[in-house]
Every structure is written in C-alpha cells, then in structure tokens.
Amino acid sequence: MFLTGVLKGIQVTIENLFKRALTIRYPHQKIEAAERFRGEHSFDISKCKSCGLCERICPSRAIEMIEIKGKKYPKIDMGKCSFCGLCTEICPFGALKLTKNFSLASGNKKDFIKKPRKLKK
C-alpha cells in the first residue's frame, strides 16, 4: 500500500541527485544582495547637520546623538538596530544610508556599537 509512496520519494531523490545544487559555498562564493537590501549603515559625517531626526524616529532606540567637537552625531548600536531604514528615509541631507553589507557578526560586544567616525562613508 505504501510502496508507491516510497518509490515516488526515491524517484524524486534520484532525479535531484544529478541536478546542480541550489546552495552555494558561502564564504568563497557570494550572492549579490538586491539593490534595496537593508544592511549596515554608512555615514557621511560632512553631510550631517546634527538635526537629530534619526534619533527621534528610531523605533528600536538604537541611535544616540553623541558630541564630537561641539557638534552632535549619531552613534548606532547594531545590537539594537532592526534595519528598518527609517533613519535613512527621514535624513534630509542623505548622510545616513544603508549598505548591502550583511556580515556584521563579531566576537567582541564592543564592535556592535558604531561611533560616528567608525561608520564607513
């Protein structure tokens, strides 16, 4: 009774044995992320006018404005960030952007707190 079911399963397995694998060998090969992908932030400190809108809109409260030479710039806690992209949308000067970089893992807790100067342009 169950023989047809078992045979069908084996048939699919054999069919797939000779097909190209769908997965890739990750660290060596990479799939390019989509244009709209929301990854790590990039920050252009020369464009920032210290308005603080990004701090106000962040739903996870991951952004904190800290003082550098008398002006305030966003410090981002990647551990709290949910990569929604609201801060980039509200930024009137285009200083904050989301890049395609998704490999943010680190063994050190301090690496997740990105000070304004540590964020790439």
Added chain:
Amino acid sequence: MIKRKIEKNKLVEVLKKAKQQGFEHLSCLSVVDWPEKKKFELNYLIWSYKKKKLLSIKTFIERDKPQIKSVVELWGANAEAHEREAHELFGIDFEGNKNLTPLFLKDWKGKPPFRKDFDWRKFVNKKYFGDKNA
C-alpha cells in the same frame, strides 16, 4: 460596525440575545484602561456569519473593583481563554470563569502589566540592570 454601549449587569443577557440572532463568532475581547476616568472599558467584538456584520458591545466597569459576569456559558473554552488573558494582563475578575489561571506569565506577582500605571521602565531597570537607573 454596529456599536452598542450597555450597562455591565446586562452584559450576559445582551450577548445571549445577540448570539441567538446569529452573532456567533466571538472575534476578540479587548480591554482598555482609563485611569483618569477610573474605569475599564471592555469591548466584545462579535461577527455574524449570516448577516456579515460586526457587532461591538462596549461596557464600562469600575477600576477599583474590576468584576464582571463571565460569558463562558455562551462561548465555552474560547471565552475562557480571552478572559484568562484579560484577567492576567489587566487584573479583571470574571465571575463564573473557573479557570482564571496564569496564561502567559507564570510566576508574575506584581501589578497586572498592561495597566497604564504599570511602570515598565522601572521594572526593566530593576530586573535586568540591577536597579541602577530606577
């Protein structure tokens, strides 16, 4: 949506009548806390499969003595689960519901957490950050 505001002691009577008229699906029981008015607002949202209409029955109970008759006799275990949730998160007692045991929060001893005057910031600071900022 048909909206009706009723007295709290007429609740079971009204809901029974509504159920007989075809409002069979208890979709949601939503509780709202109004500390200034010293009231809890209870919304019974009921859908009728036949009439394709939504009925919202609203009733207010005292915040100091939050008691109301249970509707377990009408919707059985479904009403029981909704009332358990309201009991746990807002501290409302449903007379006639024998199973008001904790649902989500097993060892909760403090104030019901969804009340407006529950200070969650203080609670979190005390519990997870060792009372540093509390």
Added chain:
Amino acid sequence: MHETKTYRFPIGPAHPAMANFGIDIEIEGEKVINAKSDPGYLHRGFEKLMEYRTYLQNTILVGRVCVFEPFSYELAYNIAVDKIAGLDVPERGSYIRVMMSELMRISSHLVWMSKMCRATGLDTVLKLAITYRDYILELFEESTGGRVYPVYIRPGGVRWDLPDRFNEHLEKALKKLEDGLLKIDGLMFKNDIFISRTRNVGILKKNTAIKLGATGPVLKACGFKYDIRKDNPYEVYKELDFDVPVYNGCDSYSRSLVRRNEIEESIKIIRQLVKNMPSGNHINKISPFASLPQGEVYSRIEGARGEIGFHIISTGSDMPYRVKIRSPSFTHFIPVLEDILTGSQIADVPVIYWSLDPCADMDR
C-alpha cells in the same frame, strides 16, 4: 510497585515537534485524556510596546508578531491606521499591498508544508517546500529590501514602488511554484503514507469550530465556507475573481488540502493583479510624527492562519492609546487544540498540532 492508570507529562516547549509552545498531556495507555496548552514562551508584550511608539514606528514592530507572515500583520495594522487617519490609499498602492500579502500567504503555507511533513516523516518535502519558499523570499528582497521582515506597508500605501523588472521575476517564480506544487502533490497530498497519517485524525466538527472561534483554513476544512476576503472585503478583493477552497472532512487531511488549494488561488489572484495593475502614485504620505484624530477602529483581514484583527484606540496623540491584536493562533492553540487532542492517540499529537499551523502570534 505503584499502580498508575494515568500519566502526566509535558510535550514541549523544547521539543523538535513543537514551536516554542508546550502542551501538558495526560494519557491513559496510548490515549490522551486531557490536554492543557502552555503558551507564553514568546510573550513579548507587543500590545504594550505599541503604546509607546508612534504610528509609523509601529509598522516596523507589527511584522514581528508572526515570523512566517509579517505582511498580513502589517496590512491589518495599516488598514486600521488608514481608517483612523481618514487616509485614502491610491489604487496602485492597494494593488501592491494585496499582491504582497498573497505572496506572503503562499510563503507561509510552504513553511507549513515543510513542517507538516516533518511531523509525518516525509523529509523530502521539508526541503522541497523550503526551496520553493526561497523564490518568494528573493522577490521580497528585490522589492522591499528584507527577506523575512519586509517592513513595506505604510499608512496610506506602500513604502516604495515596485522595482523595474519585478513582474518578469514574479512570473518566473510563479511558474516554478506551479511546477513545484505538482511535484509536492505526488510526494505529499497523493501519497498513501501522508493520507493514512492524517485522514480521520484530529476531528473538529463544524459547530464546535464556530463556538471555539476557529477561523481560516481550520474552519474551511469543517465544510464552512467563510473567508473575510469574500464576506467582508478589504482593499481590492471585491474586484478579484477567486474561489474559497472548502472541504468536508473536518480532519487534518482536509486542513492540509485547504492550504494546498489556497496556494493555487493565491497564484490566480497575483496573475490578475499583475494584469490589471494601474499606474500612478503608490502612497499618500503622512508626516512621520503626525498626530491622528480621536477614534476607535477594528480592522480584520484573512491571514494565512485565519482572522487577524487590530483594535486600535486613538486619543488624538501621535501614539495609539491601546492596541489589541486578535491573532488566529490564540484561539487555535488554546481552546481548539485542547478540544481536538482530548481523545486522540499520543502518536497523533504532532500531526494534529502542525495541521493547525502554529506561529508565535498566539503569545504576541
């Protein structure tokens, strides 16, 4: 030696056949005589969190209620906010919203398929279904920027317009899905092993289902034709032509078939949407910190698991005063599951459990 007739033990929450959720079961021999649900392991207090965030910030939060169908929650929440704010959604925005939530329904049902097959021991379909789901996730990544949490629907429309070559990629993915569904049919729905494992297992009669508040595929499998998309249409569902699959079996097999056929219907809906997609504006924007007028709204939509509702009360500030989320799994996994499990066999527990399609939305 003790002589015991009944034996109590918990299944879950840390159990391969469970999803962050436990059941306390009392058995006599092989028969379950009493079952008590034990939810709360994923209680994150969304309703309270939303009281402290603005309407726009909440759109990021709501999707997290259920991992497998964030779009349905985003849609239900945003319909409610639109009603409170009195916002009109442009036609194109509405079309995109529906298209995305139908894609989400397919993706959610595919995840269910893989889990259902894990419960019945058909591991091939587990991998196949997850593979086909990935084609949809790629579409999400392309159009919304997020694979699992899209954060795409906004009060007043959708966040971005569709990308340039989206329709082409969509059609390709749908073709692959149709082929895949045929393949899965042979392995799962027409497979004797699957049928014997699910037929007449977990009976839920129509009257009990209505009384206990079952919705969605669970109710449709009881022979009760009810779909919010048809009976209380929202967005553009009024203009669309689709069927509601209904089966009379009342068992796990019927519930499986309903979900399988819903995928087909969703593909049909998406094709219609692509064909009739109007051009123009996709969003009527509101200010991110806007205060909305006073009001009370209850919005309901048909999610993949059943009825999703948002009861929002606004007192005129920029944050909601109270949000109540009505989630389908709450009623499916407390009253309905306890009712079905009582009297079933212990070996059938995972099958019954997965046939109801669990998700984290029972805790919220």
